[in-house]
Amino acid sequence: MMTEYKVVVNKSTVPVGTADRVSEVIASKTNIAFDVVSNPEFLREGFAVEDSMNPARVVVGSSSDKAKDIMAKIYQPFTNTGIPIIFMDEKSSELTKYAANSFLAVKITFMNEIANYCEKVGADVDKVRLGMGSDDRIGHRFLFPGIGYGGSCFPKDVKALINSGKQEDFNFQILEATENVNIAQKVILVSEIEKYFGGNIEGKTIALWGLAFKANTDDIREASSLDNIDLLLKKGAKIVAYDAVAESNVQKLLGDKIQYAKSMYEALENADALFIATEWSEFKNPNFELMAKKMKNKAIFDGRNMYPLEIPEQNGFYYKSIGRKTIVN
Numbered sequence: 001m002m003t004e005y006k007v008v009v010n011k012s013t014v015p016v017g018t019a020d021r022v023s024e025v026i027a028s029k030t031n032i033a034f035d036v037v038s039n040p041e042f043l044r045e046g047f048a049v050e051d052s053m054n055p056a057r058v059v060v061g062s063s064s065d066k067a068k069d070i071m072a073k074i075y076q077p078f079t080n081t082g083i084p085i086i087f088m089d090e091k092s093s094e095l096t097k098y099a100a101n102s103f104l105a106v107k108i109t110f111m112n113e114i115a116n117y118c119e120k121v122g123a124d125v126d127k128v129r130l131g132m133g134s135d136d137r138i139g140h141r142f143l144f145p146g147i148g149y150g151g152s153c154f155p156k157d158v159k160a161l162i163n164s165g166k167q168e169d170f171n172f173q174i175l176e177a178t179e180n181v182n183i184a185q186k187v188i189l190v191s192e193i194e195k196y197f198g199g200n201i202e203g204k205t206i207a208l209w210g211l212a213f214k215a216n217t218d219d220i221r222e223a224s225s226l227d228n229i230d231l232l233l234k235k236g237a238k239i240v241a242y243d244a245v246a247e248s249n250v251q252k253l254l255g256d257k258i259q260y261a262k263s264m265y266e267a268l269e270n271a272d273a274l275f276i277a278t279e280w281s282e283f284k285n286p287n288f289e290l291m292a293k294k295m296k297n298k299a300i301f302d303g304r305n306m307y308p309l310e311i312p313e314q315n316g317f318y319y320k321s322i323g324r325k326t327i328v329n
Contacts, residue, residue: 010324046216061093115145115323125323147303202236210278
């Protein structure tokens with residue numbers, strides 16, 4: 001007679017040590033033999049299916065040889081194509097997810113600090129980024145400066161790792177600095193908008209392109225757009241936003257506190273300035289001549305460095321981006 005046995009697979013991001021606690025709870029409620037496996041996912045929003053079918057690696061946390069064998073068979077279609085499967089204990093598996101996302105948050109934030117310093121000394125962050133990224137120990141990914149990171153993963157995992165550390169009387173100083181820098185980075189362009197208008201933006205209409213925390217998703221969790229909307233509204237500005245994908249989620253959250261446009265160009269009607277918060281593809285090659293006709297001021301504040309500097313310069317726009325010289329026409 002076959003003994004009943006189950007494998008409980010946990011794929012969520014949870015505090016380190018959760019697998020042990022899950023085992024305790026299940027053991028208190030059943031006599032069936034089981035093992036708990038920590039199998040974190042590493043899926044990017046907007047690319048979940050692609051990442052599921054083509055994972056860079058598979059991480060499995062288990063102290064049970066039987067559970068490891070079962071998980072190896074489950075992932076055999078992937079490992080047969082050369083994708084590595086990495087076995088480790090449960091706590092190390094849980095921590096791997098936190099550490100990976102937190103490191104990427106640190107990398108983004110470091111680049112944002114470099115970008116801010118570039119503006120102080122007259123360097124060009126795009127050139128610095130290319131020079132850094134050509135070192136294969138660093139790589140080109142996650143070196144693009146902007147108005148901070150957001151979404152459901154990076155902020156949550158950085159906070160979780162900081163809090164988990166405190167529970168063990170350990171301070172993640174680099175993560176605490178990362179979190180603080182990111183908070184400030186999100187709204188770094190608001191002071192630049194104020195400066196452009198002589199220190200007062202009350203009554204000014206700001207067109208906002210992009211509401212999602214990044215392109216190819218409708219996710220607005222921890223989105224930099226929301227931080228900027230909140231601060232701009234507090235300073236008396238009016239917001240006309242456009243995001244074909246994430247607009248409905250913002251409407252549920254903010255209602256009529258801001259206006260919503262049906263197109264990127266409609267948002268520019270009589271706008272005093274344009275603020276770009278999300279790097280949607282449709283924003284990459286706009287009709288600058290049409291933009292100039294619709295806007296009161298030819299002023300762009302680009303939180304995602306969408307354009308080579310010569311493009312807004314040739315079209316006569318004031319253009320403020322991150323870590324590069326300001327174009328003044």
